[in-house]
Amino acid sequence: MPEPLTPVLTKRWLSPTSWTLRTYEQLEGYTALRKSLTAHPDQLIQLCKDSGLRGRGGAGFPTGLKWGFIPQGDGKPHYLVINADEGEPGTCKDIPLMMADPHSLIEGCIITSYAIRANFCAIYVRGEVLHCIRRLNAAVQEAYAAGYLGKNILGSGFDLDIVVHAGAGAYICGEETALLDSLEGKRGQPRLKPPFPATAGLYASPTVVNNVETIASVPYIVNGGSGWFREMGRERSPGPTIYSLSGHVTNPGQYEAPMGTTLRELLELAGGMKDGIPLKFWTPGGSSTPLFTADHLDVPLDFEGAAEAGSMLGTKALQIFNETVSVPWAVMKWTEFYKHESCGKCTPCREGTYWLVQILQRMVRGEGTPADVETLLDICDNILGRSFCALGDGATSPITSAIKYFRHEFLELCASNAGNAQAALAGAGAH
Structure with a gap:
């Protein structure tokens, strides 16, 4: 059995009314924000770089580096856009996170916006998940009422508005530039790059586009420090993450584990193969990643490990198929x-x-x-x-x-x- 991980990203999920501001504040909620607002924005960018946090949406791009690309002193507004258009087949980590702990995402949005000097943030959610959109909207309203959003947040002089935007259920809008076009009211289609969103994103202004899980990790890094974050996972892919297991497993669902955990270890956590029928093939990161076989049970599921074995980590959507499937x-x-x-x-x-x-x-x-x-x-x-x-x-x-x-x-x-x-x-x- 793998070494159990003290929950980080999922630590509040089983708390009663975990999605409320009251519960969030009882469990260290918004303490990272208070700490962040006393720091210089560039210190937060450096902290994120030092932690080694990489994008959890599929590409694995270093998050701090992406934040650092935003030009400063350019006279343009800066934007933060959260890609919550979770459409990859088999992926089911961001929606449960927003349902169970929406304030961790909101707190991460405020800290990130402060770091990149953005005063507007849009959370682009897949339109079919109406229950999730309602819960996220309710959490945003709670944050406004408590003074965590709006003008002069906690007396810091920093202003931020967050809008929850419901998409129309197009898989292509998970691609960041198609998402930006959709957010602007256009048909969701990918843009030619360059220019990249860092210089010409939303409304042709500097924009950071990050995944839900990526931004929800930020408050923990601020509170715990980059060294603490690096104690989990592997050297080039540090930190905890959420793996989605679906298909022929006894207990499908979301499993938080250090980056680099293997499918063999995750199957043990999930109670093994359903009905004891042997594994035949599986996807490490959703159906758009090259599939693996039973010979790949011990591949470390981080960005380097999956790539070295001939696939991609992607969204960590592990679809498990037994020998009955063609x-x-x-x-x-x-x-x-x-x-x-x-x-x-x-x-x-x-x-x-x-x-x-x-x-x-x-x-x-x-x-x-x-x-x-x-x-x-x-x-x-x-x-x-x-x-x-x-x-x-x-x-x-x-x-x-x-x-x-x-x-x-x-x-x-x-x-x-x-x-x-x-x-x-x-x-x-x-x-």
């Missing part, structure tokens, strides 16, 4: 999702995902040919690195990795088709 069928379902969610702006993604779905559906129906496997790989090769944003690249990941590890399953579908064709010919000859 790999081509699972890949087809994921690809149908990406084809549906493609914004259509660029040709490789718009056309490529369409044809990938056509071929996979035909193969799963038992009507494929061995040549289809190579065609799938060829289409993926034409999408990868040629799309406007990462959606196209992500759509290829489950297909290429599935063929890498389970090519025989795709070919078996073709073999059954060949057998049916021969039987049909034989039947025709008999007549």
Whole structure:
């Protein structure tokens, strides 16, 4: 059994009425804010850099470095935007965090805004999660009433307004520049980069876009210090994080553990494989990351460990599949999702995902040919690195990795088709 971690990010989740300001303040809530407001903004940026905190939304970019990119003294307004558009299949960490402990996100937003000299923050939440939006709005109102938001916060002279914005349920708006366009009232489509959001983000002004879990980690770093934060996790990926386990596990859910925890350890925490049926394949970071097999149980699940094993940590959405699941069928379902969610702006993604779905559906129906496997790989090769944003690249990941590890399953579908064709010919000859 792995060494138990004293909860950090989830420490309030099981408290009665954990989402209220009263409970939050009883459990060290807003103490980090008071400490931050006595420091110079640049000290907070340096603290974040020293802690090694990396973005928990998928890319793993160093958070303090991102904050430091914001130009100072440019005469423009600065903005903080929270990406709470949690749409990656299998990802379910940010919404529970906002439901159980919304004030940790709000406190993190205030500290981050102070550090980057922003006076406006928008929290962009996926529109379908109405219960989460209501709870977050209620927490924001509590923070205003208590003097943590608005004018002259706690007598510091710092002003901040937070707006909770409900998106319309488009997966593409999880891409930061598409999110910014959506926030401005436009159709959510990715922008050409450069310029990057740090210099030309929301309303063409310097903007930091961070994930919910990233910003919710900030108050703990302020209170505990960078050294304390680095005691958890691994050297290049320090700190605690939340892993989402779904699929064929006995107890699916969110598990807080140090960065670098393995699936073997997480399965022990989750009670093992459901019904004792062995593991067949799994995703380390949602369906847009190359899948792993049972041979990867001991891969350290941090940014370097996952990459060295041939995948990505992504959003730490571990979808677990046992031996009863057909790999081509699972890949087809994921690809149908990406084809549906493609914004259509660029040709490789718009056309490529369409044809990938056509071929996979035909193969799963038992009507494929061995040549289809190579065609799938060829289409993926034409999408990868040629799309406007990462959606196209992500759509290829489950297909290429599935063929890498389970090519025989795709070919078996073709073999059954060949057998049916021969039987049909034989039947025709008999007549």
